[in-house]
Each structure stands twice: as C-alpha cells, then as structure tokens.
Amino acid sequence: MTINPGTAEAPSRQIAEHLRAAIRSGSLQPGDRLPSIPSLSASYGVARQTVQRAFDQLRVEGLVLTKPGSGTFVRGSRRQMHRLSRSRYGRARGYHRDMPVRYRQRLISAGTEACPDDVARAFGVEVGTPLVLRRHVLYLGDQPAEVGASWLRPTDVAGSGLDTLDAPRGPLYLAVEEATGRRYTKASDHITARQPTRTEAELLQIRPDTPVLALLHVARDEHGDVLEVSQATWPGPGTMLVDEYPVPQGPERPDPREDDGGFDIVLA
Known part of the structure; x- marks a missing residue:
C-alpha cells in the first residue's frame, strides 16, 4: 500500500x-x-x-x-426505508411493511412538550404550544436506523395513555383513531437534508458532521384537520428512500390541476 x-x-x-x-x-x-x-x-x-x-x-x-x-x-448495507410508501396506511401500515421482523422500536420518552416551529406551522398553532410528544429510536439489528417523534394535540388524546410510556398494542395511528373517533385520510411528507442536532447524532451513533435526512409527516382526517405530525431523522449516507406508486394507464391525458401525490421541489 x-x-x-x-x-x-x-x-x-x-x-x-x-x-x-x-x-x-x-x-x-x-x-x-x-x-x-x-x-x-x-x-x-x-x-x-x-x-x-x-x-x-x-x-x-x-x-x-x-x-x-x-x-x-x-457498516452494513444501505438501509431501504419504505417510509414514503403509499402502503404504510394499509392493513399493515407502519414504518416498514416488515417492521416487526426487521426493526425494533424503543420508545424513549412520552409526555407534553413545547412544539418547535415546523410542527407549530403544521398544526396551525403558536410556536411553543404544549403538545403530546412521543420519541423513539428505531433499530435495524443493533444499529440505530431512525430517530423519530410523534406530536399530537392533548385534547385529541386525553385519557388515552398516549402521553405515557405505555405503548399502544398496534400501530400508533389506530390508537389515535380510537381516541379521536376520526380517521387518517390524507398525509404529506416533507423531506430536507441538514446537519444533525447533538442529540440526533448521539442517538444515531454518527459524527456531528454526518448529514441526515429529516422527514416531517403531516397526517389529516376526513375534514382536513391535522391528526398527527411526526418527524423522522435518518443518517443520510446509509439510507435509501423508496417510493412505489402506480403509473396511470390509458389514453387519457392527466389533468394538471389534479394532485398526483408526487414531489414538489422547493428551493429554500
């Protein structure tokens, strides 16, 4: 050498x-x-x-x-995160279609906390408004693959136990639907690339200068009201995002006014 x-x-x-x-x-x-x-x-x-x-x-x-x-x-092979897959809100929706097999989730905190700017904008409330927050780390084997958080309105989940470390028996969205009597009907994903916070770097076991991908997921009910805002942070170099979707068939030309569920590129 x-x-x-x-x-x-x-x-x-x-x-x-x-x-x-x-x-x-x-x-x-x-x-x-x-x-x-x-x-x-x-x-x-x-x-x-x-x-x-x-x-x-x-x-x-x-x-x-x-x-x-x-x-x-x-390090092991690049992780494929199906977090963007439309199927996550199907019968087995979650962070990954085979999450119980491949991934292990550890809830690290639950309670009420002042919400940051991006979460406040999504809910349409003032920055610092107290919201229910559930934080977790997702592991692939013994390696942390994701640091995540779910934000909920206290009035929506009062008495449900979602503000405690007691984990719901099934996916979180089902527990929220049961607590609110409303259904998740539409969601949007907002993804940015940035440097990690000190806490994120420690939990993901990466250097502070390693770029990360950050997801802000906003889920709405049938009336368009926000039910949940969730965040996920992944180590950028070790993560591949996979989005699968049907391609429209037939001779009809698409209506440009319709939302195709794709990505809009916004330059910050």
Whole structure:
C-alpha cells in the first residue's frame, strides 16, 4: 500500500479511496474490522492523523462506524426505508411493511412538550404550544436506523395513555383513531437534508458532521384537520428512500390541476 506523492490528491483521500475500493469490491465485508490506525500509518508511511482523517471521511460517507474501545468496522448495507410508501396506511401500515421482523422500536420518552416551529406551522398553532410528544429510536439489528417523534394535540388524546410510556398494542395511528373517533385520510411528507442536532447524532451513533435526512409527516382526517405530525431523522449516507406508486394507464391525458401525490421541489 503506497501513497502517490505526484498527485494533487491529499494522502488522507488516497487512503480513504483504497479502503473504499476494498469495501465496494467485497474484500472488506460488513462487520469486518479495519486495520488499526497505527498499522495503516506504518504501512502507508504517513502520520496517524492522516489515517484518522481517512477514517473520518469514510464515517461521513456512512461506510464505516467506530465502536469506542473496539475499533472501526465496515457498516452494513444501505438501509431501504419504505417510509414514503403509499402502503404504510394499509392493513399493515407502519414504518416498514416488515417492521416487526426487521426493526425494533424503543420508545424513549412520552409526555407534553413545547412544539418547535415546523410542527407549530403544521398544526396551525403558536410556536411553543404544549403538545403530546412521543420519541423513539428505531433499530435495524443493533444499529440505530431512525430517530423519530410523534406530536399530537392533548385534547385529541386525553385519557388515552398516549402521553405515557405505555405503548399502544398496534400501530400508533389506530390508537389515535380510537381516541379521536376520526380517521387518517390524507398525509404529506416533507423531506430536507441538514446537519444533525447533538442529540440526533448521539442517538444515531454518527459524527456531528454526518448529514441526515429529516422527514416531517403531516397526517389529516376526513375534514382536513391535522391528526398527527411526526418527524423522522435518518443518517443520510446509509439510507435509501423508496417510493412505489402506480403509473396511470390509458389514453387519457392527466389533468394538471389534479394532485398526483408526487414531489414538489422547493428551493429554500
């Protein structure tokens, strides 16, 4: 393993590319431990800080993860989150169609909290209005895949226990429908890319400079009133969003005034 001193590419980037190629070729498999920083430093003839920068680059890309006291390991395959699938509000709707098999959800808090700006706008209330908040972490195996939160109006779920750590027996939406006597009929997803908060980085076990995908999901009842606003945050480099939908058939031209349920691109 050598560094090419004749190129303008920094040594740390060259080392990162060597390791990246080994991961993509399968020479390094998910779960494999990378050589230690001292050993790579000796092999490449560079300072340990140079190898550390290479590791940092691979972590930001989501290719590796560091376990304190154990080393740096190749991360598993990219997660496919069907959170955008229309089928999530079917008979088995949820974060994933096979969530009980593949995912494990841990509720970390429940209670009343002042709502932030984006949630307040969705509900049409003032920033800081007290709302019921349920926070969770979703795990794929032993790796955190999502940090999420569900916001509800206290008057909608009073006496339901949804403001406590008692988990509903089924999907949350069913518990909300039972508590309110209203049905979820329409929802919208708003997705942004940003840097994580300190809490998100800690819960997702990622570096603070690793970009994340943030979802704001707004669910409405048959009258158009908001029933629930939920948030989800995923590590950007390790997540693939999948949206499946039917393609209209036949000779009819679509009415441009109709909402096709697709994406609108908004430049912030």
